[in-house]
Amino acid sequence: MTQSQTRPILAEARAWKTAVAPYQQPDLRRSIWQIVNTLVPYFLVWLLMVPAYRISFWLALPLIILAGGFTVRAFIIFHDCGHGAFFKSRRANEIVGFITGLVTFTPFFAWRHGHALHHSASGDLDRRGDGDVWMMTVDEYLASPWWLRAAYRIYRYPLVLFVISPLILFVFVHRIPLKGRKRERRSVWMTNIALLMITILMSLLIGFQTYAVLQLSVLAIAASAGVWLFYVQHQYEEVYWKRHNEWDYATAAVEGSSFYKLPKVLQWFTGNIGFHHIHHLSPRIPNYNLEPCHNANPELHVEPLTLLQSFKCIRYRLWDEANYRLIGFGELKKMARA
Secondary structure, eight states, X not given: OOTTSOOOOHHHHHHHXXXXXXXXXXXXXXXXXXXXXXXXXXXXXXXXXXXXXXXXXXXXXXXXXXXXXXXXXXXXXXXXHHTTOSOSOHHHXXXXXXXXXXXXXXXXXXXXXXXXXXXXXXXBGGGOXXXXXXXXXHHHHHHXXXXXXXXXXXXXXXXXXXXXXXXXXXXXGGGSOOSSOHHHHHHHHXXXXXXXXXXXXXXXXXXXXXXXXHHHHHHHHHHHHHHHHHHXXXXXXXXXXXXXXXXXXXXXXXXXXXXXXXXXHXXXXXXXXXXXXXXXXXXXSOGGGHHHHHHHOGGGOOOOEEHHHHGGGGGOOEXXXXXXXXXXHHHHHHHHHO
């Protein structure tokens, strides 16, 4: 489906909602098994990383990458808990969400609040700024002062966007209770205290330097992968963006979120989040039900974005409202000459 398609009629939107409804119920056994097959190997890899690192960082590097993969998978569980999709019990979602939040250095209630804003406004040009990647329209960029254009270019530079910013976000920004209700702010402090206790314990067990190098390395890989996933799920050429008076939730979900078709191994580590259009259509679907929902409903099939194709998304920097597509700075220069 492309931007050129018109808003779906009400009957089509209702058909989509009917299609996803049977997949919204979590399966307790599958949820527990996913916790086991994610966290148990995560901690086992940690046990192997320490002696490997004491011999050589390069010997530990494959294990660090593997631990990063399990951290991404833990974040998917955390993410499902944030949507109340992983368990029927709200309390169970909150407990597991807090625990996996420690693995991913993310405060559960604060993140849940910001991510809910992202879902409620995804694809809405007039409600950007909460839980999304900073994106300017062509007109906004051209009308901005030089220093803001420079800041935007730096932010959008791949090394900054996918390597430096993710680590800053998860290590530092998530430590600050920036906004939200008392519960959201309190969750930041609770997470910070728990992480401090873990840091002290691990420093006593294996040494601060060893823990810091390994934890930061694992987190750097996981954070970069997570930001990359989020980026390609909402930053591809013909993605959906509309002004609020034309915006439609169901259309934004299906046309404004990609189907990122990954190799099976990467699909497993990323918890099926590549079926992102279905996730946005119904955030209450547990990650293990996304693929079955997709396979059973041809009306939800959209053109996939493959791993190879996704690297082209790096060049997209600005939203061209006139042509309903993302463009790069090179194309902007060509438009200026025309």
